[in-house]
Amino acid sequence: MADGKLKKKLGLLDLTLLGIGSMIGSGWLYAALRSSGFAGAWSGYAWALGAIMVLFIGLVFAELGASVPRAGGFVRYPNFTHGNLVGFVIGVSALLAYTSTAGVEVEAVRQYAMYWWPALGQSDGSPTDLGFxxxxxxxxxxxxxxxxxxxxxxxxxxxxxxxxxIVPIVAIVIFFGYFKSANLQVPATHPGGVHGVFASLTGAGIVFAYLGFRQAVDFAGEAKNPQRNIPIAIMLALGASFVIYILLQFSFMGAVPSDLLKAHGWHGLANVFNSPYADLARSLGLAWLVNLILVDAVISPAGTGNIYLAGASRILFAWAKNGHLFKALGKVDVKSGVPRGALWLSLILAIAWTLPSEFQVWGGLIAAVTSANVLTYMPGPVSAAVFRKRLPNLKRPFVLPAFAIISPLAFIASTLLIYWSSWGVDELLLPVLMLAWVGYALFAKNDQGKGDVKRAVWLLVYYIALFILSYAGNFGGKGYVSSPVDIIILVIISLVTYFWGIASSYETPVIPEEEDEHQVEYHEGTEAKTA
Structure with a gap:
């Protein structure tokens, strides 16, 4: 494959819509119902808390993406600051997160398409041969x-x-016409309250709904004026998605017929509404809206699946640039400007995620997609702090205000989201990453490899501490550690790990000079290692 350059074709509108297009996928079709079941009228707090937590993370990456724009930056920044071992493990997490999402979204398309073409699925929703x-x-x-x-x-x-x-906005307008404020007085009981707010962040898909902000960073290598457009695109995408989601939440809750709510409660509605918005429209006698929602239920996840397949190829491209995959996957087609080798592998892996249900171990990891995404964000605040400390004169077109506060808060937010994903998820995902760490470390023979191991010890200890606390905690664990003690312990673990990670970095980050990327600029007096 000839090695070309990434084409700088994506403007601010493109980057913003990549983010919004990723967020408004299959998530909006289910999150309001599930959040209501967890937290009832407190769901609004969950959406706001989720937006703030993801915004902290997004702002950190806005500074990183603007100062060192790289395709697949989430995988590359840890490699620049801590070496190959940290970069490899974060790449494993990104591989799970990205390649699975495209497969999961096409399954959502097929399941909704069954309304018009029943032969695509079986009675339990699994695909027939035709559906597959x-x-x-x-x-x-x-x-x-x-x-x-x-x-x-x-x-x-x-x-x-x-x-x-169009369809979410139409749904908001119509359902607010049936709004009943009394519905918001009905409490949630599974688990309800503050615990329900925390549980709904991951269990109801709220954080999953916000994860698309990362597209502006992933496509930084193909962005026009990334130093300006990446931070703006991240903030615009998060802001627009928050407004849409909060309006969808309350329009849904207010429009639920009182008799249904009284009979089943918020949690029990999940047994009544299989397709929440379509079934709500049906219960209100709005047949035209039912069909409109079902059409969008096919279009929305299809659009998100398309974005994530492209995003997965940029992650694999970045992983190859780090030296963890075949060099051919780190090459760009001269004519199209697309990393076609990485795109081929993305297609193969996405298809693998849709394999029939008898592949239980592989399919079981789908539940960990949200945590896998968050685990790729976790090193970002550490890497950003390393750049601040080791390269103080690096040109930063976007300088995050109150960095000393927001950056550790972003790390704490990532840790909390992983914990709130529950033991059922953490017991699957964290051992995979620990094994990836140990497996790579076993091959670290030379001085550079041994140095990479020393710079990565903090990451392994972090995974082990999270694994133990998740097992002992009360989010799907044994309940040996109750709230708020578990949260206090998590904050302490986060802060210790954050500052340990900063102290474990290279003395000077190693930023490769690559002809197919944007130039990294330094003010006078700063030198950086290059590879």
């Missing part, structure tokens, strides 16, 4: 859209995202 074939064809279609040009990909995403806006 349809999922593969859809992934191949996404592959084709991405294969030819990043410009084509960006334009199609802009159109699809504009369409995806």
């Amino acid at each position: 074939f349809m999922q593969i064809l859809l992934l191949v279609f996404f592959f084709a859209l991405n294969y030819w040009s990043v410009n084509v990909f960006g334009r199609i995403n802009t159109i699809v995202t504009a369409i995806k806006f």
Whole structure:
């Protein structure tokens, strides 16, 4: 494969809509119902808390992405500051998160398409042979859209995202016409209260709904004026998505018929509404809205799946640039400006996530997608603090205000979100990452490899501490440690790990000089290692 350059084709609108298009996917179709079951009227606090926590994380990456714009930056920054071992383990987490999301979204498309074509699925919702074939064809279609040009990909995403806006806005307007304030007085009991707010952040898919902010960072290598556009795109995408989601939440809760709510409660509605917004519209006698929502239920996850297949290829491209995959995957096609080798591997892995249910171990990891995403964010605040400390004169077009407060808070937020994902998720995901750490460390023979191990000890200890506390805690664990003691312990673990991670970095970050990336600039008096 000839080695070309990434095409700088994505403007501010493209980057913003990549973020919004990722957030307004299948999540909006379920999150309001599930959050109501966890927290009732307190769901609004959950959406606000989730937005603030993700905003802290996003602002840290806004500074990183603006100062050192790199395709797949979430995987590359830890490699720059701590070496190959940390970069490899974070890459494993990103691989799980990204390649699975495209597969999960096409499954959502197929399940909703069953309303018109029942032969696509069985009675339990699993795919028939025809349904499985349809999922593969859809992934191949996404592959084709991405294969030819990043410009084509960006334009199609802009159109699809504009369409995806229409139905949620229509639903908001119509359902607020049936709003009953008395509904908000009905408490949630599973678990309800503050515990319900925390549990709904991951259990109801609230944080999952916000994770698309990362697209502006992932596509930094293809962005026009990334120093300006990446921070703005992150903030615009998060802000717009928060407004849409909070309005969807309260329009849904206020429109639920009183008799249904009285009979089942917020938690019991999950047994009544299989497709929450469509079933709510049906209960209100709005047949036209039912069909409109079901059409969007196919379009929305399809658009998100397309974005994540493209994003996965940039992550694999970045992993190859770190030296952890075949060099061919780190090359860019000369004509299209697309990392086609990485895109091929993304397609294969996405198809693997949609394999039939008998692959229980592989399929079981799907529940860990949200935590896998958050675990790729966790090192970001540490890397950003290292750049601040070791490269004080690095040109920063976006300087995060109150960095000394927001950066550790972003790390704490990541840790809390992983913990709140529950023991059922952490017992699957954390051992995979610990094994990846140990496996890579066993091959560290030379001085550089041994140095990478020393710079990565903090990460392994962090995983072990989280694993133990998740087991002993009261979010799916044994309940040996109750709230708020568990939260206090988590904050302490987070702060110790954060400052330990900063102290364990390279004396000077190693930032490769790459002809297909944007130039990294330094003010006078600063030197950086290059590789």
